[in-house]
Amino acid sequence: xxxxxxxxxxxxxxxxxxxxxxxxxxxxxxxxxxxxxxxxxxxxxxxxxxxxxxxxxxxxxxxxxxxxxxxxxxxxxxxxxxxxxxxxxxxxxxxxxxxxxxxxxxxxxxxxxxxxxxxxxxxxxxxxxxxxxxxxxxxxxxxxxxxxxxxxxxxxxxxxxxxxxxxxxxxxxxxxxxxxxxxxxxxxxx
Numbered sequence: 001x002x003x004x005x006x007x008x009x010x011x012x013x014x015x016x017x018x019x020x021x022x023x024x025x026x027x028x029x030x031x032x033x034x035x036x037x038x039x040x041x042x043x044x045x046x047x048x049x050x051x052x053x054x055x056x057x058x059x060x061x062x063x064x065x066x067x068x069x070x071x072x073x074x075x076x077x078x079x080x081x082x083x084x085x086x087x088x089x090x091x092x093x094x095x096x097x098x099x100x101x102x103x104x105x106x107x108x109x110x111x112x113x114x115x116x117x118x119x120x121x122x123x124x125x126x127x128x129x130x131x132x133x134x135x136x137x138x139x140x141x142x143x144x145x146x147x148x149x150x151x152x153x154x155x156x157x158x159x160x161x162x163x164x165x166x167x168x169x170x171x172x173x174x175x176x177x178x179x180x181x182x183x184x185x186x187x188x189x190x
Contacts, residue, residue: 007081009096009103011042012156013137019081033058034077037070039140041087041096042103043152045110048093057148070094105156108134112159115166125170128163135160 008018017024017038036058041049055066062069074094078084085100098106108131115127139153 005098005100005102006083007086007101009038009042009101011039011103011105011139012108012135013141015039015140015143017081019083024080031076031080033069033073034080037073037077038096039143040148041094042105043139043148044095045106046096046098046101046103048088048095051089051092051094054094057146104134104136105139105152107131108156109159112163115163121170125167128167128170132160132163132167135163 006020010016010018015035017035037054040054040058051067051070055062055070058073059066059069074087074089078087083100086097088095088097096103111127111131111134115124115131118124118127135156139156140149143149
């Protein structure tokens with residue numbers, strides 16, 4: 001998390017929000033809808049999403065008033081975290097602003113993307129290990145299985161499995177290179 005990033009969102013394994021290092025505290029009532037908006041935006045890696053798509057996903061039963069519900073809950077979310085900068089809203093699109101929000105799922109995927117572009121094995125494995133350390137469980141584990149949650153959960157789980165396999169292959173390659181000498185020593189220790 002950089003100094004500019006004031007909000008930390010954890011979505012892998014459990015959901016939590018920290019603002020300026022402190023856990024987000026709620027009064028008598030948890031603001032479920034503003035948090036659902038934050039979760040939806042986190043599932044989309046900071047990419048811009050049509051406000052119509054967001055409104056239909058989060059308020060499918062609201063019809064024409066879904067856009068109004070989105071506007072209200074965007075305002076509530078910004079107030080909840082004490083910053084208007086965490087969400088970009090322009091030209092009928094919306095996204096979390098990754099300059100101000102650190103999200104474990106986004107960092108996990110970014111590190112895996114960087115690993116595929118890494119020029120050498122050592123850098124690739126460092127990035128994969130870092131990404132795997134962030135994966136502490138399924139995306140929004142324990143949350144209701146809405147379609148967008150399931151899609152993000154399956155995408156992240158598949159990327160996790162591929163990263164585990166890549167790490168295992170790399171460990172096996174290192175073991176083969178160190179190979180017979182280490183194998184002989186372990187056999188003689190028996």
